[in-house]
Amino acid sequence: MSEFIANTQLPLAVGTDSGPLLLQQCGECHAVSYPPRELCGHCLVDALSWQPQPDAGQLLATTTLHHSLEPALQQQLPIVIGSIKLAAGPVAIAYLSPPSAAIGSAVTVTIGRDSAGNPVLQARPTNPQEQQP
Amino acid sequence: MTDRPPNNYRDVVLAAPVSYGYSKQSDKPARWFIGSVLRELCRTAGIDKTAIDGAAISSFGLAPDSVSFLTQHYGISLRWLEQLPFGGASGVIALRRAARAVQCGDAEIVACIGGDSAAAGSFRELVADFSSFSNAAAYPYGAAGPNAPFALITAAYMERYGVTREAFGALAVAQRYNAQHYPAALLGDKPLSLDDYLNARPIAAPLHLFDCVMPCAGGEGFLVMREQRAIELGLAYVTIAAADERHNAFADDPVQLRSGWSEFGDQLYQRAGLGRADIDLVQTYDDYPVISALQLEGLGFFGEGEFNQFAASTATTFDGGGLPHNTSGGQLSGGQAGSAAGYLGVVETLRQLTGTAGANQVANARHGLVSGYGMINYDRGLCSTACILSRGGHHE
Ligand SMILES: [Zn+2]
Numbered sequence: 171m172s173e174f175i176a177n178t179q180l181p182l183a184v185g186t187d188s189g190p191l192l193l194q195q196c197g198e199c200h201a202v203s204y205p206p207r208e209l210c211g212h213c214l215v216d217a218l219s220w221q222p223q224p225d226a227g228q229l230l231a232t233t234t235l236h237h238s239l240e241p242a243l244q245q246q247l248p249i250v251i252g253s254i255k256l257a258a259g260p261v262a263i264a265y266l267s268p269p270s271a272a273i274g275s276a277v278t279v280t281i282g283r284d285s286a287g288n289p290v291l292q293a294r295p296t297n298p299q300e301q302q303p
Numbered sequence: 304m305t306d307r308p309p310n311n312y313r314d315v316v317l318a319a320p321v322s323y324g325y326s327k328q329s330d331k332p333a334r335w336f337i338g339s340v341l342r343e344l345c346r347t348a349g350i351d352k353t354a355i356d357g358a359a360i361s362s363f364g365l366a367p368d369s370v371s372f373l374t375q376h377y378g379i380s381l382r383w384l385e386q387l388p389f390g391g392a393s394g395v396i397a398l399r400r401a402a403r404a405v406q407c408g409d410a411e412i413v414a415c416i417g418g419d420s421a422a423a424g425s426f427r428e429l430v431a432d433f434s435s436f437s438n439a440a441a442y443p444y445g446a447a448g449p450n451a452p453f454a455l456i457t458a459a460y461m462e463r464y465g466v467t468r469e470a471f472g473a474l475a476v477a478q479r480y481n482a483q484h485y486p487a488a489l490l491g492d493k494p495l496s497l498d499d500y501l502n503a504r505p506i507a508a509p510l511h512l513f514d515c516v517m518p519c520a521g522g523e524g525f526l527v528m529r530e531q532r533a534i535e536l537g538l539a540y541v542t543i544a545a546a547d548e549r550h551n552a553f554a555d556d557p558v559q560l561r562s563g564w565s566e567f568g569d570q571l572y573q574r575a576g577l578g579r580a581d582i583d584l585v586q587t588y589d590d591y592p593v594i595s596a597l598q599l600e601g602l603g604f605f606g607e608g609e610f611n612q613f614a615a616s617t618a619t620t621f622d623g624g625g626l627p628h629n630t631s632g633g634q635l636s637g638g639q640a641g642s643a644a645g646y647l648g649v650v651e652t653l654r655q656l657t658g659t660a661g662a663n664q665v666a667n668a669r670h671g672l673v674s675g676y677g678m679i680n681y682d683r684g685l686c687s688t689a690c691i692l693s694r695g696g697h698h699e
Contacts, residue, residue: 176443205440205681230558231462233447233454234508239427240446249445253455253682255557261682263444263451273462290443 174242174286179206181220181281182289188282191291193258195221204260227254227277227293232266242286254279254293264291271295308574312543315402316533316695319347319526320653322631325487325638329420329520333364336418336522336643338377344414344524348536355526357383357410359401361393361417361642363429383410390677391588392548392686393417393645394523399546399690401527411528415649418522419641426518429641436681447507449590450515452682454507457593459558461509463608468509470614471592472500474628475513475635477619478589482632484621484663489519489638513635514591521640523650530695539657539695544575544670546690563687564601564674572603575670575691579603582691583668584627584655586648588676589635594684595628598674602689627665630655648673649690656694669694 182189194203201212202223209216232252238244250269254262254277264279271277276296284290321343324336337360345352358381360370368376370386383404387393394417401413430448432438445451460466479495482488495513503512533540547570549563572578585604587595596610604626605613618625631637631651634644652671654660675688 174446177439178443179439205436207435231455231459233451233458233510234505235445235447235451235454236505237450237507238446239431239448243446249447251444251451251455253459253558261557263441263455263682265444273458284443288443 174240174288176284176286176288176290178289180289180291182283188280191223191225191279191281192220193223193260194218195223202258202260204262223256223258225278225280226257226296227262227279229271229273229275229277229293230255230261231273232271234269246285252277252293262291264293266293268294308570311574312402312406312546314530315405315527316530316540316542317398317525317527317649317653317692318533318538318540319344320650320657320659321347321524322487322647322650323522325489325519325521325640327421327489327517327519327638328423330422331420331520333362333419333641334368334373334376336420336520337362337373337416340416340418340522340524341377341414344526348526348538350412350536352377352379355379355412355414356381357401357404357413359385359387359397359413359415361387361389361397361645362419363641364419364425383413389645389686390642391590391645391684392675392677392688393642394647394649395546395673395675395688395690396548397646398527398543398649399548402543405527405529411532413527414524415527415646416522416524417643417646419520419643421518421520421640434680437679441681449679450507450510452679453591453593454510455682456559457509457514457591460560460593460596463560464610466596466610468501469497470611471514471596472497473614474592474595474619475500477623478629478633479636481621481630481663482636485631485637485661488632488636489517490636491632510591516590516634516639519638519640521638521643523643523646525650525653533695539659541653541656541692541695544577544691544693545571546688547571548686548688551685552687559683561597561601562676562684564598564689568602568689571689571691577670577691581670582672584630584652584665584671585674586629586633586652586671587674588645588648589629589633590639590676592635594676598676602672602674621663621665630660630663630665645675645677648675652692656692
């Protein structure tokens with residue numbers, strides 16, 4: 171079994187399994203940028219740093235993956251992921267757990283670890299009663 | 304963005320459609336496919352390679368080479384050269400760049416070529432390191448490659464408009480029928496029914512097996528030159544009625560349910576002096592059926608959210624009398640040969656409008672629309688293109 175190393179660049183303290191949502195924010199115009207980059211996606215100034223963000227988001231879409239190109243992830247199939255419009259502004263793709271959340275519903279996003287230990291975004295329904303049966 | 308329309312493409316034509324070397328796997332490098340297309344372009348046009356003084360080339364598999372190195376491989380001297388890394392938008396962009404070069408006298412005959420190979424494992428290598436955004440924020444989430452973002456777009460499109468799998472299936476089934484009439488289509492020997500489509504195994508739900516293209520090897524190409532030159536060479540040709548492109552259009556849309564086509568579509572028809580009813584055939588970039596639907600919708604073949612009705616009421620087979628679409632089977636039934644897939648629509652339209660398509664010939668085709676889409680960086684494809692091509696004067 172090969173290891174799966176994913177360079178998500180997400181900040182998560184060594185030895186911890188989960189942490190609050192931190193994203194790159196501009197010290198100049200305060201816009202939040204994601205995916206990670208070198209210059210502010212809004213004003214192009216070199217002033218990005220990882221800052222705490224509201225953990226709220228709205229689920230835009232979900233997919234259930236039955237196929238993975240990485241052997242290390244194949245034993246976990248099916249994998250459910252979703253795209254989320256974050257309250258902080260950007261759209262993020264995240265693991266969805268529990269997997270049964272309706273499109274349009276509110277989700278809470280944190281940083282966790284995948285089975286290979288990579289820091290990843292994880293989303294869970296904010297209001298469990300909005301879950302589909 | 305300016306409202307000033309671009310100059311027209313008067314006096315510039317496309318000729319010599321070439322599709323070459325399609326196979327499910329190949330140990331040959333992309334260079335072999337590109338060079339083979341170049342040779343076939345010369346053979347088709349009846350010219351020596353020394354007559355070609357410009358080239359626009361697209362490939363995902365050239366590394367460590369760039370297109371400048373190819374000139375030495377192929378023993379050609381050029382005065383104009385472009386490398387176009389726009390994936391499924393490359394063909395129309397090549398046409399646009401080459402047309403300006405010819406129009407402005409920077410080159411006389413430009414070879415536009417997309418080519419890629421398909422060695423075992425090469426698809427994983429390509430998508431696992433496709434872009435910095437994808438590497439950091441898309442691929443880590445299940446490592447599903449492009450299936451993941453396109454499944455998300457498909458799910459959002461179905462949810463927003465109530466689009467059914469049957470509607471996507473109608474496109475896929477019609478394309479398979481078209482492929483059965485185009486010998487080079489890699490899946491043309493396998494019939495596909497709507498039941499087959501609906502009952503296929505899930506890959507990245509709501510995407511199932513027949514929503515996903517089969518990566519393959521192959522090359523596509525055409526020549527761009529002045530109209531007078533094509534007449535002197537005795538070549539059937541097409542003219543460029545209008546063409547346009549956008550990059551990162553509607554960047555603030557949370558999900559990509561439209562792209563540049565919605566922005567430039569009306570002006571495209573206006574500049575061409577044609578209406579949608581004048582379009583005899585359409586080729587969309589069909590890496591997934593939802594993307595074909597977005598192109599057809601953005602270019603006005605049905606109203607926003609009306610894909611179910613379009614699919615139920617419009618035959619998209621080459622001989623169905625409706626709107627012939629992806630008349631050689633597209634990628635879904637022909638295979639996705641990397642960057643060549645971005646040239647496929649232009650080349651097939653060139654065959655159709657010059658009356659050289661073969662068994663899948665659309666009767667009396669005068670105007671064809673080619674749409675392109677490319678480069679999924681993270682959650683959406685960034686490049687969107689389209690052109691309207693018209694049957695040229697040198698034609699029976
Ligand atoms: Zn800024």
